[in-house]
Amino acid sequence: MAIAPERPRIYEGTRIPAPTPSVLEVPEELRDSDDILQVNFGPNHPSTHGVLRLVVDLSGEEVVGLRAVIGYLHTGFEKNMEQKTWWKGITYPERIDYVSFQTNELVFVLAIEKLLALEVPEKATWMRMLLCELNRIHSHLVWLATAALEIGAISMFWYCFRERDQILDLSEMVCGARMHTRYFQAGGLAEDIPSGFFPECRKFVERMPKAVDDYEGLVDRNQIWLGRTVGIGLLSAEDAIAMGQSGPVLRGSGVDWDLRKQQPYLAYDEVDFGVPLRQGGDVYDRYRVRMEEMRESTRIVDQCLDRLDEMEGRPWIADDRKVVLPPREELHTSMESLIHHFKIVTEGYRVPEGEVYVVVESPRGELGCYVVSDGGPKPWRVKFRAPSFAATAAAPTLSRGALVADLIAIIGSLDGLMGEVDR
Amino acid sequence: METKDAYGETTLVVEAEQLAEACRHLRDEQGFDFLSDISATDYLGWATKGVSGYIGTTSGRDLNAPSTQGLGRLPQLRPPRRFSVSYHLLALRAGAERVRVQVWLDDGESVPSVVSLWPTADWHEREAWDLMGIRFDGHPNLVRILMDDDWEGHPLRKDYPIGGEPVRFSSAE
Numbered sequence: 001m002a003i004a005p006e007r008p009r010i011y012e013g014t015r016i017p018a019p020t021p022s023v024l025e026v027p028e029e030l031r032d033s034d035d036i037l038q039v040n041f042g043p044n045h046p047s048t049h050g051v052l053r054l055v056v057d058l059s060g061e062e063v064v065g066l067r068a069v070i071g072y073l074h075t076g077f078e079k080n081m082e083q084k085t086w087w088k089g090i091t092y093p094e095r096i097d098y099v100s101f102q103t104n105e106l107v108f109v110l111a112i113e114k115l116l117a118l119e120v121p122e123k124a125t126w127m128r129m130l131l132c133e134l135n136r137i138h139s140h141l142v143w144l145a146t147a148a149l150e151i152g153a154i155s156m157f158w159y160c161f162r163e164r165d166q167i168l169d170l171s172e173m174v175c176g177a178r179m180h181t182r183y184f185q186a187g188g189l190a191e192d193i194p195s196g197f198f199p200e201c202r203k204f205v206e207r208m209p210k211a212v213d214d215y216e217g218l219v220d221r222n223q224i225w226l227g228r229t230v231g232i233g234l235l236s237a238e239d240a241i242a243m244g245q246s247g248p249v250l251r252g253s254g255v256d257w258d259l260r261k262q263q264p265y266l267a268y269d270e271v272d273f274g275v276p277l278r279q280g281g282d283v284y285d286r287y288r289v290r291m292e293e294m295r296e297s298t299r300i301v302d303q304c305l306d307r308l309d310e311m312e313g314r315p316w317i318a319d320d321r322k323v324v325l326p327p328r329e330e331l332h333t334s335m336e337s338l339i340h341h342f343k344i345v346t347e348g349y350r351v352p353e354g355e356v357y358v359v360v361e362s363p364r365g366e367l368g369c370y371v372v373s374d375g376g377p378k379p380w381r382v383k384f385r386a387p388s389f390a391a392t393a394a395a396p397t398l399s400r401g402a403l404v405a406d407l408i409a410i411i412g413s414l415d416g417l418m419g420e421v422d423r
Numbered sequence: 424m425e426t427k428d429a430y431g432e433t434t435l436v437v438e439a440e441q442l443a444e445a446c447r448h449l450r451d452e453q454g455f456d457f458l459s460d461i462s463a464t465d466y467l468g469w470a471t472k473g474v475s476g477y478i479g480t481t482s483g484r485d486l487n488a489p490s491t492q493g494l495g496r497l498p499q500l501r502p503p504r505r506f507s508v509s510y511h512l513l514a515l516r517a518g519a520e521r522v523r524v525q526v527w528l529d530d531g532e533s534v535p536s537v538v539s540l541w542p543t544a545d546w547h548e549r550e551a552w553d554l555m556g557i558r559f560d561g562h563p564n565l566v567r568i569l570m571d572d573d574w575e576g577h578p579l580r581k582d583y584p585i586g587g588e589p590v591r592f593s594s595a596e
Contacts, residue, residue, distance in 0.1 A: 019563040021542035071569040078554075079579055114430055241456055241515065244543030255515070263519035353498045356430045357511050357523060359459065368511065370462040374469060374498045385460035385511070393546040422569055 010236045010253075010281045016243060016397045024396035026057045026065040035059055041407070043072045050418025052392065052411070061403045066396045073422035081382040085348025086112055086186065089379060093369070094180040096384060097420040099142050102135035103362040104420075105184050107369040108382070110265070111358040112186040115351045115373055118318055122267075123311040124188035129266045130201075130304035131174070131183065132360075133297040137208065138167045139363035140290045140297075144215060147287075147412035151228045153219055163211045166204050173197050186349075187324040188317030193308065201305060208298045212291060229284035233398040233410035236281055243397055244390040247365025248293065249414060252286035254279040259361035271303045283413040290415075293363075323349045348377035364388055364415055384423060388416040434509075434523045442526055443535045446510065450540055455512035455522060458541035461548060462509045463555035466502040467581040504529045508557055510537070533558035536565075554579040 017024045030036060036057050043053040051072035057065025077096050081089045093108040094101035106128060113120060145160035168178040174197055175183040175190065183190050219225040235245070240253040250257055258275040260268040276292030278285035317324050325344055326337035353375035359368040368385030391414040398410050424445070425436040437445045449455040504527040514520040526534050536559040537544045549568040551557045556577035559565055567574060576583055 016542050021538065021545045023564060071567075071571075074569040076578060079583075079585070083585060242542050244458055244541065257515055259519060262517060353500065354429055355434075355464075355509075355523075356432060357460070357462075357509075357521070359513075359521075366459060366513075368460050370460065370509065370511065372464050374500075380469070381462075381464040383460070383462040383464075385462075389546060389550075390543055393543065 010234050014239055015400050016239055022393045024066040052418055063399050063402045066399050068392055068395055070421050073418045077423050078382050085377045086351055087348045091182050096423050097417055100135050100139040100363045101180050102131045107360045107367050109184045109186055111356050111369045111371040114356045115354055118187050120188050121315045123314045123316050125266050126304050126307050130301055133300045134167050136297045136363045137294050140294050143415045150412050151409050192316050205302045212294050228409050232283045232406045234281050235398050243394040246387050248286050248289040252278050252289045253281035271300050273300050283409050286413045350377050386420040388420040392416040392421050434525050436525045439526050439534045446537050446540050454514045457513040457515050458543050459511040459513045463551040463557045464507045465581045469502055470497045503527045533560045535560050536562040
């Protein structure tokens, strides 16, 4: 394979369980032993990031069997979205992955725009990129806070949530909601960017690298942290690809793959950023990748701010009256605008027939959205390819021979978000 | 085998019997070593006038009054069978090439499992079975994944009613 061919081998062969890749079965010789203890880990356990149930077979402290049971958070988003107009459907993806809500919103909006062949103004593209990168930092902060909490670094939680709150404040400033912003519309943004946003965001950009230094100061060379993470939960590059891993999990295993570089969407080809890569494939490397990504995302936000500064007064949404709501003030004076407004709100806009699969790099990796339209005002089928879904399925591959305490570190390092796993 | 290009995406439509061979070729010869997703779609009621997204049945409520949310014109696609299963493949190399392999099948028919080619297909196929009722031959553990083990029906099918799930009242013992 062309990507990073000089990777060292972490282990020989494959660790993917057979015949079922997602179930680690108790070895034959242990099956009749009295020492096997089956433990239900979850579904209501504080370190399962939601409601994940793991059925774990333990021999002493060693994990010899593992099966993940999911679906406790299944909400039927995809079925619901078939009942809603395209316009209303935008609120749903955010709630699928409620920690990286902005990226999920983006992927669905991009799918609609692809079917509509809608041109998006430059300003909207850059603002989308800015918010998605802020959201990546947000997601990694929540990950770091909870994953560190689970393996004993309790104070990390407070530090991370301090910066997380600043990001949510910025969201609130932009659109009025702290999470689930629904700020992206088919065609651009829902509103112009408020002028007060820029100085506040710049303050945050200045602050964030120091904050990452602080986090690293807490755990990076901490003996307990290293003991809990280094060499734990190994995943080779070959196994990672076979198990459909993406994002920081894939890059922590030495595969230089980031859709923002390999398949640039929005304006990622116009910004300068690095893709952090680690070769070890353990919990520590996945942690390092996410820390570096927070720094790189801050750099992207900074560049977006510079570009957006030059776009003052430019349009933030496409001028297509069949899809985009007319400006509010026109409703009082223009009959035409009022009719358009009424039609879009009640019936929704029609999206041309076809099927598209749009993929973006979410904080968790390859986030895909498959959409089928029959040409009507509602999607015929919406399907989300959730990176957490693939990550959670790989837990048995990583947990082979792990201790029960390591299991918590391993599940945490995969960053599976149950809302997205179960949809 | 038929190749379609639309919206800048390539779709290979294959018969169920050819699927394993086509996938092996794409993985080993063409370098599509990453299975991104498996999506199943139900086309029941497709191109029926006045219907978009949902068909009311006697057991469920029809949320769309006819002709209020209808189609502007009938869609051009004539689905050869009721269900489509789409495999979204990705080649991990510069340019991030993608291809969609699509299989069409009717209710009761099955497609070969690709778990032996891409282990990640395990959960994706279980999800397609659970929510859409697509049977995958050769899957090592084809059981429900998101719904309860004793759930009846496949919720993402178009004839599965919305709001039609049985509600148990304490007085109706």
